[in-house]
Amino acid sequence: xxxxxxxxxxxxxxxxxxxxxxxxxxxxxxxxxxxxxxxxxxxxxxxxxxxxxxxxxxxxxxxxxxxxxxxxxxxxxxxxxxxxxxxxxxxxxxxxxxxxxxxxxxxxxxxxxxxxxxxxxxxxxxxxxxxxxxxxxxxxxxxxxxxxxxxxxxxxxxxxxxxxxxxxxxxxxxxxxxxxxxxxxxxxxxxxxxxxxxxxxxxxxxxxxxxxx
Numbered sequence: 698x699x700x701x702x703x704x705x706x707x708x709x710x711x712x713x714x715x716x717x718x719x720x721x722x723x724x725x726x727x728x729x730x731x732x733x734x735x736x737x738x739x740x741x742x743x744x745x746x747x748x749x750x751x752x753x754x755x756x757x758x759x760x761x762x763x764x765x766x767x768x769x770x771x772x773x774x775x776x777x778x779x780x781x782x783x784x785x786x787x788x789x790x791x792x793x794x795x796x797x798x799x800x801x802x803x804x805x806x807x808x809x810x811x812x813x814x815x816x817x818x819x820x821x822x823x824x825x826x827x828x829x830x831x832x833x834x835x836x837x838x839x840x841x842x843x844x845x846x847x848x849x850x851x852x853x854x855x856x857x858x859x860x861x862x863x864x865x866x867x868x869x870x871x872x873x874x875x876x877x878x879x880x881x882x883x884x885x886x887x888x889x890x891x892x893x894x895x896x897x898x899x900x901x902x903x904x905x906x907x908x909x910x
Contacts, residue, residue: 718809721761730754737769737898739884743905751905755866756795758903760811762864763840772896775839776860776887781847781876782868785823785830788844792868793831796842812836847876861887863897867904 726734727750733743734754743751761768763778782788797810797820818837822829834842841859845852856862862883880902887893887900 719813720809721757721764721766721811724757726754730757733903734758739899740902741904743903744908745905747907751907752791752868753795755868755903755905756792756811759842759864759866760796762897763836763842764812764816765838765840770864770897770901772863772893774860774863774890774893774896776863777856778840778842778864778866779852779856779862779880780842780844780866780868782844783847785825785846786827787868788846789828789830792844796834797831847873853879861890861893861900863887863893863900865900865902867902867906869906 729743729745730750730753733741743754745751758768758770759778759780760766762770765771765773780788780792782792795810796812797814797817799808799810812834816837817834819833819835820831821833823832824830831844833844836842840863843852843855843859845855862880865880865884884900884902893899
């Protein structure tokens with residue numbers, strides 16, 4: 698006998714399957730990643746060799762917070778997250794790849810991205826030489842993620858109207874003294890919002906780089 702599922706049971710089944718296939722919930726952290734994940738400091742630097750999991754952790758952390766999954770840095774205040782990389786190619790891979798195409802769990806390739814398609818309202822790309830480069834992800838919850846190269850002089854215009862900066866990822870040697878000064882000022886601006894302070898401890902920054910950088 699075949700019984701039709703009620704609407705409530707159908708939703709529960711969908712959510713159970715999504716959770717099982719969600720790398721943000723299935724991620725197995727290394728000891729160093731786990732230490733960084735548990736840290737409540739607003740500004741964190743992660744140093745490691747190539748392929749040691751710095752970007753994987755940063756993408757995992759960013760996705761969890763932006764999606765509003767349980768996390769010490771999550772806030773319900775809507776705003777913008779920034780990802781800086783030294784070059785466009787690095788924004789396409791690994792950032793675009795991990796967030797919207799496929800990720801890794803316990804070092805193994807996983808065909809589900811850190812941000813599932815059903816939570817994304819809009820994706821924009823930059824077109825030029827080579828493959829299209831991820832430019833913007835707008836989430837259905839109202840948050841957005843902007844992707845920038847370190848020399849992008851239009852980044853501050855791009856965030857206008859999108860709310861305050863709640864978090865920043867610097868990938869490898871993407872930070873210059875001028876950029877850091879501007880970022881610190883804008884990160885402090887978020888601390889004027891009492892709800893961000895109460896829920897997330899303030900705006901945050903993660904900088905991951907190899908030992909030689």
